[in-house]
Amino acid sequence: MSFELRDHTADVAVEATADSLGAAFAAVADGMAAAMCDEIPGSGERFEFTERAENREALLYDYLDRLIYERDVRGVLPVANDATVREADGEWVIEASARGVPLDEVDARDLKAVTYSEMDLSERADGTWHAYVVFDV
Structure with a gap:
């Protein structure tokens, strides 16, 4: 699983690839964190949650939006x-x-915020998953 930050006009984009759909979601989330912070300490407690949506793209959007919500509400x-x-x-x-x-x-x-602008979530011919998400900064 990997991600890269991409310049995107006034916004920032994260492009990720992974061997599974869940790993691609997590890689985009890790890229989102990297877009917000250069150095990440080892502190903090793990938390869990579940989200549901009508399709994969909506689920990716809702997942990332939930992480932004956690940032804003839980600090x-x-x-x-x-x-x-x-x-x-x-x-x-x-x-x-x-x-x-x-x-x-x-x-x-x-x-x-996370956006649907240019969002891509696709399975490649080799079975890996590709995700591209633009964030409003």
């Missing part, structure tokens, strides 16, 4: 993300966890 930077994605009963489900580093322990830049 933590979600890092070391882990995710499992599956389809169940006609909807897509993610079971995720992250380590929440207290914001007062990092020098974090603001990242306002």
Whole structure:
């Protein structure tokens, strides 16, 4: 699993590849954290959550939006993300966890929101997953 930050006009984009869909989601989330903070300390407690959506792209959006919500409401930077994605009963489900580093322990830049702009979530011919997400800064 890997990610790269990409310049995108006034925004920032994260491009990720991984061997599974859940790992691709987690890699984008790790890229989002890297876009907000250069150095991440080892502190913080893990937290878990589940999200559901009608399709994979909506699930990726809702997952990343939930991490931004956790940052804003709980005052933590979600890092070391882990995710499992599956389809169940006609909807897509993610079971995720992250380590929440207290914001007062990092020098974090603001990242306002995840967008659908240019979003790509696709399985490649070799079975790996590709994700590209633009964030409003």
